[in-house]
Amino acid sequence: MIALLKLFLTFLKIGAFSFGGGYAVLSLIQQEVIENNGWISPEDFIDVVAIAEMTPGPIAVNSSTFVGFKVGALAGSAVATLGVVLMPIAITLLVTIYYNKFKHLDQVTWVIRGIRPAVLGLIGAACIKIGKVSIVDYKGIIIALLIFTGVYKLKINPIIAILISGVLGVIFYGVL
Amino acid sequence: MLFDIFLTFFKIGSFTIGGGYAMLPIIQKEVVDNKKWLGEEEFLDSIAVTNSLPGPLAINCATFVGYRTAGLKGAISAALGAVMPSFLIILAIAMFFTAIRENPIVEHVFAGIRPAVAALIAFAMVKLTKSMGVNFVNISVSVSVLLLILLLDFHPIVTIVICGVLGFFLLRKETKV
Numbered sequence: 237m238i239a240l241l242k243l244f245l246t247f248l249k250i251g252a253f254s255f256g257g258g259y260a261v262l263s264l265i266q267q268e269v270i271e272n273n274g275w276i277s278p279e280d281f282i283d284v285v286a287i288a289e290m291t292p293g294p295i296a297v298n299s300s301t302f303v304g305f306k307v308g309a310l311a312g313s314a315v316a317t318l319g320v321v322l323m324p325i326a327i328t329l330l331v332t333i334y335y336n337k338f339k340h341l342d343q344v345t346w347v348i349r350g351i352r353p354a355v356l357g358l359i360g361a362a363c364i365k366i367g368k369v370s371i372v373d374y375k376g377i378i379i380a381l382l383i384f385t386g387v388y389k390l391k392i393n394p395i396i397a398i399l400i401s402g403v404l405g406v407i408f409y410g411v412l
Numbered sequence: 413m414l415f416d417i418f419l420t421f422f423k424i425g426s427f428t429i430g431g432g433y434a435m436l437p438i439i440q441k442e443v444v445d446n447k448k449w450l451g452e453e454e455f456l457d458s459i460a461v462t463n464s465l466p467g468p469l470a471i472n473c474a475t476f477v478g479y480r481t482a483g484l485k486g487a488i489s490a491a492l493g494a495v496m497p498s499f500l501i502i503l504a505i506a507m508f509f510t511a512i513r514e515n516p517i518v519e520h521v522f523a524g525i526r527p528a529v530a531a532l533i534a535f536a537m538v539k540l541t542k543s544m545g546v547n548f549v550n551i552s553v554s555v556s557v558l559l560l561i562l563l564l565d566f567h568p569i570v571t572i573v574i575c576g577v578l579g580f581f582l583l584r585k586e587t588k589v
Contacts, residue, residue, distance in 0.1 A: 253569045254466045259536050263561065263568045279526070286525045287505055289532065292428050293498020294468030301499050305506035313506065317499050324467020325491045328475040331461060332487070342587065343580065348464045350579015351572055353550040356540055357557025358568055363533040365562075370526035380527035380534075387535045394532050398525055405524015406517060 240315050243307055246273065247300050247319030254324065255348075256355030258288075258295030262362040265299055275307050278369040285366070290395050296320055375408040413482055414489045420447060421474045421493030428470065435470045439477075449481040470494050 246268050254261040262285065269275045276284070281299075288298035297317060304316025371380055383401050386392040392400070420442055428435040436459065444455050458480075462472035471494050478490025512518050544550050553575060560566040 249569070252466060253572050254468070255464075255572060258468065259533055262533070267568050282526045282529050283509075283522050286522070286529050287502070287509070289529070291498065291501050291505065292426055293495075293501070294470055296468055297471070297495060297498050298502050301502040302506050305503060310503070313499070313503055317495065321467065321471055321491065321495055324465065324472055325475050325487070327465050328462055328467065328472040329479060329484070329487055331465060332458075332476045332479045335461070343584075346580045346583035346587075347576040348579070349583055350575045350577070353544065353553035354557045354572055354575035356537065356544065356550065356554035357561070357571065359533060359537050359540065360554065360558040361561040361568070363530060363537060364558075366533060367527075367530040370530050376523075376527040379524055380531040383528040383531040384534055387532065388538065394535075397532065398528055401524045401528030402521040403524070405522065406520045407524075408520075409523045410517065410520040 240308055240311060242273075243275075243304060243312055244315045244319040247304070247316045248322060250300070251296070251320040252323035252327075254296050254320070255351050256358065259362060260355045260358040261296040262299075263358045263365070265296075265303070266362060266365055269303050276303055278365075280306070282366055282370050286398055290398055375412075379404050379408065414485055416447075417478055417481060417486050418489040418493040421478070421490045422496055424474075425470065425494045425497040436473075439470070439473055443477050450477055454480070 250261065250264045250268055253264060266278075266281065270278055270281055281303075284299050284302045285295065287302065288295045291298060297320060300316040300320040301313045304313035306312070308315065367380070371377055379401055382404065383397050386400065387394060387397050424435065424439055424442055428438055440452075440455055443449050444452055450458070455477075458473060458476040459469075462476050463469055465472055471491055474490040474494040475487045479487035482489070541550075557571045557575065560571050561568055
């Protein structure tokens with residue numbers, strides 16, 4: 237029970253500060269779930285991100301459901317998912333109800349404009365932390381470079397890119 | 413009506429892979445063109461507002477549309493509908509994944525996928541940098557946040573709060589002058 241409450245409160249906190257889309261939230265989840273609570277290993281977390289990327293739905297929600305399941309099975313996944321969406325829904329509701337007042341509220345705009353460039357730093361931190369864990373040898377460097385070139389230059393769809401990287405994994409780590 | 417809202421967002425949630433922005437045209441088609449719950453302009457307005465709030469864009473947008481269509485109950489139906497598909501799918505995968513995790517081929521597959529995840533996030537960063545624009549403020553703030561987290565072990569939430577507070581005071585000053 238205490239574990240579920242802790243899970244809920246942790247994801248409530250993550251949800252309340254999930255500015256700037258899924259990738260920016262990754263650095264919050266890393267901090268809370270891996271570093272502070274040790275609920276999953278860094279490797280497992282990266283697998284979750286890959287799965288979240290390939291399935292419908294926001295990355296923040298998908299990874300919360302997955303981490304919740306690891307910690308507390310069905311109840312855990314329900315609690316974590318509810319936790320991560322509750323504050324965004326509540327805040328959006330308030331803003332929608334007081335829409336006309338909110339629209340002209342300069343104070344809120346200032347805060348949000350301040351946070352915007354931070355999002356880039358948050359994603360950068362998540363990327364470097366994930367890179368350190370996921371790229372363990374020269375094969376990893378080759379795969380990362382190939383995939384980056386694929387999505388950046390050849391405009392390959394990210395889901396296709398992940399499938400390709402899975403095949404590369406079997407070739408590099410299984411066959412070679 | 414509530415069930416219709418739930419179902420519509422359930423459908424939207426089931427078929428949208430690739431994050432909030434990929435969802436927008438689909439939400440627009442369903443909500444504006446098919447159901448006529450919102451006008452075009454109202455919809456675009458809602459994106460502008462919900463986009464800057466914390467939380468996944470799709471869920472915030474669902475909450476906004478649901479409230480405008482049928483009040484509080486509408487908002488809850490819409491948000492629930494948008495969340496439910498990803499919850500169910502990940503739940504199924506999580507159960508299945510634990511069973512196949514130790515398989516050596518699965519391990520090789522994920523050994524290949526992990527570096528790709530880093531590459532995809534790097535790509536997202538490049539795209540975001542381009543769309544935000546390379547200027548002194550953006551670069552210095554984002555690099556500072558990065559260094560605070562990586563080198564000084566700052567909690568990411570603390571960096572968000574610092575930037576929000578700085579934004580408030582610096583932009584307020586700017587507006588007064």
